[in-house]
Amino acid sequence: MDFGYCRCSTNETKQDIDRQRRELRKLGIKNENIYWEYVSGSKDHKVEWNRLLSVVECGSTIACTEVSRLTRSTKQLCEIIETARAKQIKLIIGTFVVDCTSELDPMTQGMLLMWGVFSEMEKSIISQRVRSGMANAASKGIVVGRPTTTIENLPNSFLRHYPKYTNKEINVTELARLCDVSRQTIYKYISIYKSKEENKDAVMP
Numbered sequence: 001m002d003f004g005y006c007r008c009s010t011n012e013t014k015q016d017i018d019r020q021r022r023e024l025r026k027l028g029i030k031n032e033n034i035y036w037e038y039v040s041g042s043k044d045h046k047v048e049w050n051r052l053l054s055v056v057e058c059g060s061t062i063a064c065t066e067v068s069r070l071t072r073s074t075k076q077l078c079e080i081i082e083t084a085r086a087k088q089i090k091l092i093i094g095t096f097v098v099d100c101t102s103e104l105d106p107m108t109q110g111m112l113l114m115w116g117v118f119s120e121m122e123k124s125i126i127s128q129r130v131r132s133g134m135a136n137a138a139s140k141g142i143v144v145g146r147p148t149t150t151i152e153n154l155p156n157s158f159l160r161h162y163p164k165y166t167n168k169e170i171n172v173t174e175l176a177r178l179c180d181v182s183r184q185t186i187y188k189y190i191s192i193y194k195s196k197e198e199n200k201d202a203v204m205p
Contacts, residue, residue, distance in 0.1 A: 002061045003052055004029040006036035007069045020065045027063055027092070037182040041072030047183055056089055059101065063092035081109070151192055155179060158189045165190075 004024035008017045017036055024034055037048035049070075056062060062084075064070055070093070071077050084091055084100035091098040098104070157179045164170045170178070176186045 001057070002027070002029050002033065002063065003056060004034035005049060005052055005062055005064045005069065006034060007041065007046070007049075007064075008038050009040050010038055020069065023065050024063055029063060038185065039182070041068060041070075042076075044076070053083065053087070056087060058088045060087075061090040061092060065094060067093050149188065149192060151195075154189055154192060155181075158186070158193075162190075162193065 004021070004027070006017050006020035006024065008020075017038070021031075021034055021036065025031060035048040035052040037046060039046050052062065067077065070080055080091075081098075081100065081104070084098070085104075088101045090100060158175075158181075161170070161175055161178045165172070165175045172183055172186055176183045179186065179189075181189075
């Protein structure tokens with residue numbers, strides 16, 4: 001079976017993750033088989049990636065648009081290759097097919113590792129630019145960063161579909177898809193909403 005994986009660092013790049021999903025659908029991958037999340041590429045633990053690995057079987061294929069979508073860590077890329085070998089699956093990275101159902105040739109493995117190094121370098125350069133920009137903004141008294149999510153600014157899509165979740169009509173994954181956010185974000189929204197309910201109960205006589 002063919003699966004797809006999309007990743008962006010933050011939901012500010014929503015347009016980019018939509019592009020990734022469109023490209024994977026063009027490869028014939030069904031929408032329900034595309035796993036996606038907003039998480040840093042260097043994070044060791046990626047919820048949706050781990051969910052995907054839990055369902056792939058020998059002979060399956062996982063596609064992504066570029067190596068940086070899988071990870072921005074050379075160490076993690078090596079671990080992903082070893083996992084693909086152990087599960088005997090194929091990886092499609094852009095137009096490049098990595099067949100891990102058999103022994104990888106040295107050229108393919110070398111190219112993958114080189115991609116990983118460049119991806120990690122790109123992340124370091126971006127991080128350096130962001131830190132420099134934030135420091136410059138702070139020196140001018142400009143507040144930087146995303147606004148904190150509170151009960152007052154929870155998305156309307158979550159508030160509209162949340163009752164379905166509490167009534168067990170849908171699960172977290174389905175709620176995340178309806179709201180077009182990751183499961184991690186849904187858990188954060190649920191925690192914020194529950195905190196409001198608990199505080200309301202606490203002040204009642």
